[in-house]
Amino acid sequence: MSLDFSELFQLSKERTAKGSRRLAREKAIQVVMAYHICGESTQNLFAHIFARKFNFGDYEEPKGRLLKPSEIYELESDIPIRWKQEDKSFGESLVDLMLDKKEELDKLIDKYANNWELERIALLDRLLLQMATVELLYFPEIPPKVSINEVIDISKKFSTDKSKVFINGILDSVMEELRREGKLNKVGRGLVDGSSKKPGTSAPAV
Numbered sequence: 001m002s003l004d005f006s007e008l009f010q011l012s013k014e015r016t017a018k019g020s021r022r023l024a025r026e027k028a029i030q031v032v033m034a035y036h037i038c039g040e041s042t043q044n045l046f047a048h049i050f051a052r053k054f055n056f057g058d059y060e061e062p063k064g065r066l067l068k069p070s071e072i073y074e075l076e077s078d079i080p081i082r083w084k085q086e087d088k089s090f091g092e093s094l095v096d097l098m099l100d101k102k103e104e105l106d107k108l109i110d111k112y113a114n115n116w117e118l119e120r121i122a123l124l125d126r127l128l129l130q131m132a133t134v135e136l137l138y139f140p141e142i143p144p145k146v147s148i149n150e151v152i153d154i155s156k157k158f159s160t161d162k163s164k165v166f167i168n169g170i171l172d173s174v175m176e177e178l179r180r181e182g183k184l185n186k187v188g189r190g191l192v193d194g195s196s197k198k199p200g201t202s203a204p205a206v
Helices: 021-038 041-051 069-076 085-100 102-110 123-138 144-158 162-181
Strands: none
Touching: 021 041, 021 085, 021 123, 021 144, 041 085, 085 102, 085 123, 102 123, 102 162, 123 144, 123 162, 144 162
16 A cells, blocks of 8 residues: 555645554554445545644634634645655554454464454454564564553553453463464564663653
């Protein structure tokens, strides 16, 4: 998947948001969820979701005066995200792998879902489980505990209060199985136990 976001949508000319690995994870979840719900192509969904920001909750309407035409324009425009290429590519890879490896991921997750049928698990929680498992299996540079902590933090933001415990329990079991079977192929000192920082060095981007 390789996309050019330029000139696709009416975007704000005055406000931008900074992209990050965390934001790429959140947007990837939105892409895959939208794909399962509406069946639109992932290419179109990726361009639409990664190139635009929908949340205007941080916008505060000026008090005591009417909005200027320029302010109305900015409110109705989408805020572009300034993505680094590596973060955008990371998001693309997450989306592609979550869909391409879905059967493999679900089989592994179902094994530790404690008598929960996958269809009964909330879609968002299933996707968060899939995302973390994808990172455990296919992103050797990301420490396992970082992958798990990231989806737990996202669940706190978007899912229910109980989701974090449910997700953490399953992913801990998945991680242990992958470690036992030699499938937790992480590179770099300390990556298997989640501690990626060496003395005198900075941790890799996650």
